[in-house]
Amino acid sequence: MRLSRFFLPVLKETPSDAQIVSHQLMLRAGMIRQQSAGIYSWLPLGLKVLKKVEQIVREEQNRAGAVELLMPTIQSADLWRESGRYDDYGAEMLRITDRHERDMLFGPTNEEMITEIFRSYCRSYKDLPKLLYHIQWKFRDEIRPRFGVMRGREFLMKDTYSFDLDEEAARRSYNKMFIAYLNTFSRMGLKAVPMKADTGPIGGDLSHEFIVLAETGESEVFCHADLVDMGAPGTDIDFDGDLQPLVDQRTALYAATDEMHEPDVFARVPEDRRLTARGIEVGHIFYFGTKYSDPMKALVTHPDGKERAVHMGSYGVGVSRLLGAIIEAHHDEKGCIWPEEVAPxxxxxxxxxxxxxxxxxxxxxxxxxxxxxxxxxxxxxxxxxxxxxxxxxxxxxxxxxxxxxxxxxxxxxxxxxxxxxxxxxxxxxxxxxxxxxxxxxxxx
Structure with missing residues (x-):
C-alpha cells in the first residue's frame, strides 16, 4: 500500500480525554475515531490489526475443534424470558421494540440464542459433543465507558459455547478452551495468566479470567510469579487427548482476581513468589452445567433412553479489546510496537x-x-x-x-x-x- 493512497489521519497531539496509553496511541495513530461515548469507527489502520487479531482467534478455535457460525446481533426478548435472564441482566442490556411492538434487544451475549439453535437440531447423545462459536459485534450499555476500546459499549467478541452429555465431558470442553486461549494470546505477544474468577451474570460455578498484567488494568490481581513466565502449551497439542495435566499445571498455582482473592491462601505462597499487580481481562471462560439447558428444555436422549438437559459452557474473548491490551504491553514513548503476527x-x-x-x-x-x-x-x-x-x-x-x-x-x-x-x-x-x-x- 502506498501511503499517498492510504487513509492515515495521524495526530501530533495527544487528545486530552484519552487517559491510558492504548487509547492515546490508537487515536494518534489514526486507528479509531470516537462517534459517541464508548462507540468507535475503525479506521483502515486499526481495522487491519483488528482483522489479524480476529484471524488468530479463529485459527486457534478451529485448531481446538470448535465450529464457526454467525448469529444475529438483534435477539428476541422471548428467548431471554425463557432462561429467566431478561429482567435480571440489568441496565447494560439495550432493550428495543420493533414496529410490531415486539420486545427485542441488542445482544450482550448469546447463551440463549445458541441454546435455541442447539435444541432445534440435536436430540441424542450421538449428536454430542458440540463446540460452536462466532465472532460478532455486541453491545453493553456501560454506565461509564472509558479507556477507548478497553471498556467500550460496542465491541467485537468471540464467544464459543460447548454442549456435552455430562459434567465430566463438559470439563473436557472447558480444558480445550483453556489451552486454546493460552496459545491464542501467546501468538499475539501477550502473557495471559489464567485466574480463578467470579462467574457474574453468566452463572455457573467454574470460571477463569485470562489476565494480561498492566499498570492500567481495571482489576487488582494476585498470583504466583511463576505463572507469568510459564510458556504457552504450543500449537502441536492433541486436543482429543488428556489436557487435564496441562490445566492442572497452571491452576495448581495461586492466581485470582480481587473478587475471588483469598488472602489466607495467598499467604502460603513463598514471599518472594507473591505477585500483586493490575491486570486487563482479555478472555473469560465458564462452565455452568444446565443453567440454560434446563429452563430452555435443551434435552438429549442418553444411552439409557432417558432425556436429560445437556451440560454447557461459554468462552469469550474480547477481540477488539485485545488491541488495547497489545498496545499496553508493547509500546514506548514514540508509539506502538506491534508484534509481527498482528502488525498492520x-x-x-x-x-x-x-x-x-x-x-x-x-x-x-x-x-x-x-x-x-x-x-x-x-x-x-x-x-x-x-x-x-x-x-x-x-x-x-x-x-x-x-x-x-x-x-x-x-x-x-x-x-x-x-x-x-x-x-x-x-x-x-x-x-x-x-x-x-x-x-x-x-x-x-
Missing part, C-alpha cells in the same frame, strides 16, 4: 526524497519485491519531511523500517531499522530486501 503492515518503506529518480527507483524495486514476498509493505511515497516520516513510522509501530535516501544510495546503502529494539543496520538494497523476505518466510 509487515514493513514500512520510507522514501526520504520522493521525486528523486534514484531514490524512487530503489523504493519501487523494494516495494515490488517485498510485496511479492508477502510482507504487505506500507510505502511512504509522500513529500513529507524525513523527520515527519520517521515520527509517523515510529507512531504506527511497524516491526521494520526500510529507510532509503539519495545520500545512502550514493554509497550503495540503505538503512534497516528494527522497531522493537531500535537497532539499525546499513545494508545494500539487495541484502536488506533479502533479509526482510527471509524473515517473512521464516515467520510463515
Amino acid at each position: 503492515f509487515g514493513v514500512g518503506i520510507l522514501n526520504l526524497r520522493a521525486g528523486d529518480g534514484e531514490a524512487d527507483a530503489a523504493c519501487e524495486d523494494a516495494y515490488g519485491k517485498l510485496t511479492a514476498a508477502g510482507l504487505d509493505p506500507l510505502y511512504d511515497d509522500t513529500s513529507e519531511r524525513p523527520g515527519g516520516k520517521f515520527a509517523t513510522a515510529d507512531l504506527i509501530g511497524l516491526p521494520y523500517q526500510l529507510v532509503i535516501g539519495p545520500r545512502g544510495l550514493k554509497e550503495g546503502k540503505v538503512e534497516l531499522k528494527v522497531r522493537r529494539t531500535g537497532e539499525t543496520h546499513e545494508l545494500s538494497p539487495e541484502d536488506a530486501v533479502n533479509r526482510l523476505a527471509e524473515r517473512a518466510f521464516a515467520d510463515g
Whole structure:
C-alpha cells in the first residue's frame, strides 16, 4: 500500500480525554475515531490489526475443534424470558421494540440464542459433543465507558459455547478452551495468566479470567510469579487427548482476581513468589452445567433412553479489546510496537526524497519485491519531511523500517531499522530486501 493512497489521519497531539496509553496511541495513530461515548469507527489502520487479531482467534478455535457460525446481533426478548435472564441482566442490556411492538434487544451475549439453535437440531447423545462459536459485534450499555476500546459499549467478541452429555465431558470442553486461549494470546505477544474468577451474570460455578498484567488494568490481581513466565502449551497439542495435566499445571498455582482473592491462601505462597499487580481481562471462560439447558428444555436422549438437559459452557474473548491490551504491553514513548503476527503492515518503506529518480527507483524495486514476498509493505511515497516520516513510522509501530535516501544510495546503502529494539543496520538494497523476505518466510 502506498501511503499517498492510504487513509492515515495521524495526530501530533495527544487528545486530552484519552487517559491510558492504548487509547492515546490508537487515536494518534489514526486507528479509531470516537462517534459517541464508548462507540468507535475503525479506521483502515486499526481495522487491519483488528482483522489479524480476529484471524488468530479463529485459527486457534478451529485448531481446538470448535465450529464457526454467525448469529444475529438483534435477539428476541422471548428467548431471554425463557432462561429467566431478561429482567435480571440489568441496565447494560439495550432493550428495543420493533414496529410490531415486539420486545427485542441488542445482544450482550448469546447463551440463549445458541441454546435455541442447539435444541432445534440435536436430540441424542450421538449428536454430542458440540463446540460452536462466532465472532460478532455486541453491545453493553456501560454506565461509564472509558479507556477507548478497553471498556467500550460496542465491541467485537468471540464467544464459543460447548454442549456435552455430562459434567465430566463438559470439563473436557472447558480444558480445550483453556489451552486454546493460552496459545491464542501467546501468538499475539501477550502473557495471559489464567485466574480463578467470579462467574457474574453468566452463572455457573467454574470460571477463569485470562489476565494480561498492566499498570492500567481495571482489576487488582494476585498470583504466583511463576505463572507469568510459564510458556504457552504450543500449537502441536492433541486436543482429543488428556489436557487435564496441562490445566492442572497452571491452576495448581495461586492466581485470582480481587473478587475471588483469598488472602489466607495467598499467604502460603513463598514471599518472594507473591505477585500483586493490575491486570486487563482479555478472555473469560465458564462452565455452568444446565443453567440454560434446563429452563430452555435443551434435552438429549442418553444411552439409557432417558432425556436429560445437556451440560454447557461459554468462552469469550474480547477481540477488539485485545488491541488495547497489545498496545499496553508493547509500546514506548514514540508509539506502538506491534508484534509481527498482528502488525498492520509487515514493513514500512520510507522514501526520504520522493521525486528523486534514484531514490524512487530503489523504493519501487523494494516495494515490488517485498510485496511479492508477502510482507504487505506500507510505502511512504509522500513529500513529507524525513523527520515527519520517521515520527509517523515510529507512531504506527511497524516491526521494520526500510529507510532509503539519495545520500545512502550514493554509497550503495540503505538503512534497516528494527522497531522493537531500535537497532539499525546499513545494508545494500539487495541484502536488506533479502533479509526482510527471509524473515517473512521464516515467520510463515
